[in-house]
Amino acid sequence: xxxxxxxxxxxxxxGGGVADMAGQAPRRRADARRNERxxxxxxxxxxxxxxxxxxxxxxxxxxxxxxxxxxxxxxxxADLVVAVYRHQVEACAEAGATCLASAATPYAALxxxxxxxxxxxxxxxxxxxxxxxxxxxFDALHSYFLDRLVPVCTQLLDAAAGSGEIGSDLEAxxxxxxxxxxxxxxxxxxxxxxxxxVELLIAGLRRPY
Numbered sequence: 001x002x003x004x005x006x007x008x009x010x011x012x013x014x015g016g017g018v019a020d021m022a023g024q025a026p027r028r029r030a031d032a033r034r035n036e037r038x039x040x041x042x043x044x045x046x047x048x049x050x051x052x053x054x055x056x057x058x059x060x061x062x063x064x065x066x067x068x069x070x071x072x073x074x075x076x077x078a079d080l081v082v083a084v085y086r087h088q089v090e091a092c093a094e095a096g097a098t099c100l101a102s103a104a105t106p107y108a109a110l111x112x113x114x115x116x117x118x119x120x121x122x123x124x125x126x127x128x129x130x131x132x133x134x135x136x137x138f139d140a141l142h143s144y145f146l147d148r149l150v151p152v153c154t155q156l157l158d159a160a161a162g163s164g165e166i167g168s169d170l171e172a173x174x175x176x177x178x179x180x181x182x183x184x185x186x187x188x189x190x191x192x193x194x195x196x197x198v199e200l201l202i203a204g205l206r207r208p209y
Contacts, residue, residue: 036073039063040087043080048119051187052081052126081127088120089148096152106159107166111202113156114179118195121183166205
């Protein structure tokens with residue numbers, strides 16, 4: 001009769017077990033964050049082209065994951081839309097400085113940032129429907145939206161006015177409100193190109209040379 005015996009592990013072989021497990025945990029968390037970021041970016045892109053009611057399978061396909069993965073991260077559509085919205089607000093806020101640093105002129109930076117802002121508004125306009133009766137939650141997110149983005153838009157407007165490309169009499173809130181109004185209903189009327197109207201608005205800010 002054979003007796004099975006476990007091979008003895010040397011200190012070098014066995015001593016790293018707990019350390020290996022401890023080292024895997026941060027990697028798993030990092031992988032989860034990357035997966036969530038990929039889902040948010042995929043959902044944002046799908047929302048821009050198809051609206052916030054786009055099928056979850058389209059988002060999963062764009063992110064390269066299964067539908068179950070989407071639901072594990074975001075159990076309801078409202079959860080997903082809110083997460084995408086917050087992700088886009090942060091990306092839009094951070095893009096202000098990037099636009100100023102990389103654009104040829106402050107006015108070009110403003111125009112580039114407003115184009116990103118239009119993408120964000122597509123999600124914002126669908127957010128109320130996704131949250132349905134949760135108006136308090138929507139109001140809190142709207143305050144967050146203004147707190148993060150009005151200062152960024154102000155910085156861009158001040159830079160463009162300082163360069164002499166636009167006048168100095170326009171407030172950031174006014175411009176953002178105007179752009180937002182132009183975008184209302186754009187997802188339900190294929191003949192209405194809100195982005196083109198916004199481009200005309202921004203072009204109208206520029207002083208003639």
